Amino acid sequence: MSFPFFQYEFLQNAFITGIMIGLLAPVLGVFIVVRRQSLIADALSHITLAGIAANLMLGRNVGFFSGLNPIYMGMVFSVGGAVGIDQLRKVYKHYEELAIPIIMSAGIGLSVIFISLANGFNTDLFNYLFGSVLAVKKSDVWTIFFILLIVFAFVIFLYKELFVLSFDEEQAAVSGIKGKWINFFFIVLVALVIASSMKIVGILLVSSLMTLPVAASIRLANGFKQTFLLSVVFGETAVILGLILSYYLDFAPGGTIVMFSVIILLLSLLWKKLRSNRKIAINQ
Template sequence: MDILTAEFFQRALIGGALIAITAPLMGLFLVLRRLAMIGDTLAHVSIAGVALGFLINVYPVAVGLLFAIVASFAIELLRRTYRTYAELSIAIIMSGGIALASLFFTMGKGFNMSVSSYLFGSIYTLNYTDLWVIAVVTVIVLATVTLHKKELFLLTFDEDAAAVSGLPVKYFNIMLSILTALVISASIKIVGALLVSALLTIPAACGLTLARSFKQAVALVVIIGELAVLAGLWIAGESNAAPGGTIVLLLIAILIASIVAKQLRRA
């Protein structure tokens, strides 16, 4: 049977294609603001929420999303508290997320195998509820970024200038954190919490390597994300390999090719 005709694979392609739009897009903003590690942090916190969801028998992605949103507010609060050491907020919240996850793991040993699918990704098990969640997140992210593209551009490149110009910096910082939390929570079942930061940062690294303007970078990160996810899924499906790992390795290969292409262009 051709794998492309299998219903589970078609659901995987749809979910992957949607996340390949939003994750690289949000990753670009994070990388430009030097907050690339926030992806790992929120992913670990989301896993704690997923584990709690299994423990109390509530839709795990919803609980993971709630945890990620709360963590995004906490990160922003700590960033304002420790302005000189902003990265400290990420380390603190990540530590808390790992601690909670380990606690919930020990409380519910019977569901550890289910939670592990969120650690390493399980895109082939996406159901229609998962697809609806991913679709809603995609619409929210794209609508918000489109509506506030000028403000986000100014905030990303010069937060102090944005504040001086009267832009509500606190509001937009929280908004970006919440959007990132939404994307990460929707992504962890696709590539897994341990690999989700790759989907956020590597397309951004490729785009920034090749692009000559911010608009070009936005377009490139989405194109690269789509190429890696869809091609990675097809390769994994045909070779019976792990889809999350295949996608990330393909992203790394594209990054290497991007760096080589830039060097050749300079030469």
């Protein structure tokens, strides 16, 4: 049984997109996790859903929107949510995490209303919620490729600044690093990556691809750079295995990708435990 990668264009689209996301999500995820903002991805994915639902609703009534790839409207909402979180954090200086449930519930509330207005669920929406191997279009591939270029330019050229800001904002301020706009661009990029990942992983599971590979690598890695490397290896492994399995079993890929991430996480915990047990045994 050979995998018909070269036979079907839809599989190529799905895999190329998946591999790009397997790179993007964990890279940004490392910064999110070490800043203890893991839930940000959840809040932004739910506001993205509102954008998708809005587009589906408008598509029924306005011709222009029915031809438009909903991913763009998702991005608009997601970036809007990112700006909202940034603003709310300034309002609630001492309760910064409050911004996340506020944006998240606003996102779900809006989604429910738009979905109701669009006369309920359909297969399109199902694909956005849980991901799909079939639904990735050529235009999605190019959009995500473009985002990949932006994110990599940002992370490579501002690596130092992102690193200090994640470790110690006060130190960053003393060494003259202007954290405000870097933090802002960062959260906007997270919003874009989330909106672009949802075709493959699905809105409900996007955040797991940002956090689970990092959660696994943070236990094993020595240093910050190694954390990136391992996170990407884990992320890509989960995406590729998950896509293959979802193709053969005809499951939504969101589920299989996330479950592979969970398995990798469990294996990393087990590995760490065995290794530290051995260390204790040697010391004794």
